[in-house]
Amino acid sequence: MTILVTGATGTVGRHLVEQLSGAGHRVRALTRDASRARFAPDVEVVEGDLTDAASLRAAFAGATAAHLITFGGDDGADLSNGHELVALAAESGVGRVSVLSGWAPTSVEAALRASAIGWTLLAPVEFMSGALEWAPEVKDSGTVSTLATFASAVVHEADIAAVAATALTEDGHAGRTYHLTGPEALTPQDRVRLLAEALGRDIAYVHLTEDQERERLRAFGYPQDYVEFGIQLATNPPAQAGDVHDTVEAVTKHPARTFAQWAAEHTDHFRA
Known part of the structure; x- marks a missing residue:
């Protein structure tokens, strides 16, 4: 096969x-x-x-x-x-x-x-790897600046892959839609704290205004429509963003990976 x-x-x-x-x-x-x-x-x-x-x-x-x-x-x-x-x-x-x-x-x-x-x-839902966007700022100033404050049940990319692998190699998954999350809902500030623990250094969380967030997103080279999408997502997140599902474990028979695990695996990206 x-x-x-x-x-x-x-x-x-x-x-x-x-x-x-x-x-x-x-x-x-x-x-x-x-x-x-x-x-x-x-x-x-x-x-x-x-x-x-x-x-x-x-x-x-x-x-x-x-x-x-x-x-x-x-x-x-x-x-x-x-x-x-x-x-x-x-x-x-x-x-x-x-x-x-x-x-x-x-x-x-x-x-x-x-x-x-x-x-x-x-x-x-939101990938844990989205935190890689913070890496340049963490390296340069030891801070993470965002507008969003809502909790999101971020999921490890390896868990998404594990569910895909199971569906591709085992019977019983045809016609299913799997909502995939991590094991806990975390705010950006929660993730910053866990990332700091993994790095063994302080990282300050900075809450931005909408105009400051626009400036931050434009600095990445995003087009204006994407910038405004980012503002809307930060201020009006999906109602289900913080919902935690046990789908990963139910499908793969292994617990969903935590953000703390993801952070420990990716410390090199955040070190100067």
């Missing part, structure tokens, strides 16, 4: 490739740039672009399961060619698909729902 992992060099994809390969499965990793792959020798790396279904025939050929992401291209826009991708998957003999869903359904989810393929949708 060959499992195709799209977005293989991404935050979740890399974990998924490593977990599947480590469990002895035959893995084919799709990336637009094979030089970025750096996987174990037994992982087959193929190049292709999700926005161009014609470039993916070799990637899907002989695959029996696939993990799909719903965005592509240089701008990371939602895929509009989901029907082509799903038709190619079905034609190639793919019988199981896991999908990493975003804020809203895309053409990929719609095409899967209309297909005969057994699909599983992964709907994570």
Whole structure:
């Protein structure tokens, strides 16, 4: 059985490739740039672009399961060619698909729902890796500055991958939508405290005004519409942001990883 992992060099994809390969499965990793792959020798790396279904025939050929992401291209826009991708998957003999869903359904989810393929949708809340955005400020000034104060049940990317791996290799997950969270809801200030403990140094939390947050987001080079989206998210977060679900443990039979674990694994990113 060959499992195709799209977005293989991404935050979740890399974990998924490593977990599947480590469990002895035959893995084919799709990336637009094979030089970025750096996987174990037994992982087959193929190049292709999700926005161009014609470039993916070799990637899907002989695959029996696939993990799909719903965005592509240089701008990371939602895929509009989901029907082509799903038709190619079905034609190639793919019988199981896991999908990493975003804020809203895309053409990929719609095409899967209309297909005969057994699909599983992964709907994570905020990724723990979002804290990497704080790294430059922590290095430079020992502070973390944000507008948001709401609690979020942030989830470890490796746990998202673990649920995907289970859905791709075991029966009983077709037609399911899994809401994925970590084991606790944490405010940004909570996460800063846990990160400071992992680093063994003080980190000050700075609460920004809306105008200061706009300035911070613009400094990352984000377009104005994304900046305003960030403001709305910080001031009017989704009602379910702090809801904790036991889905990770229920599906994988392992407890969800904590933010303290994530912080301990990523201290090098925050050291000057």
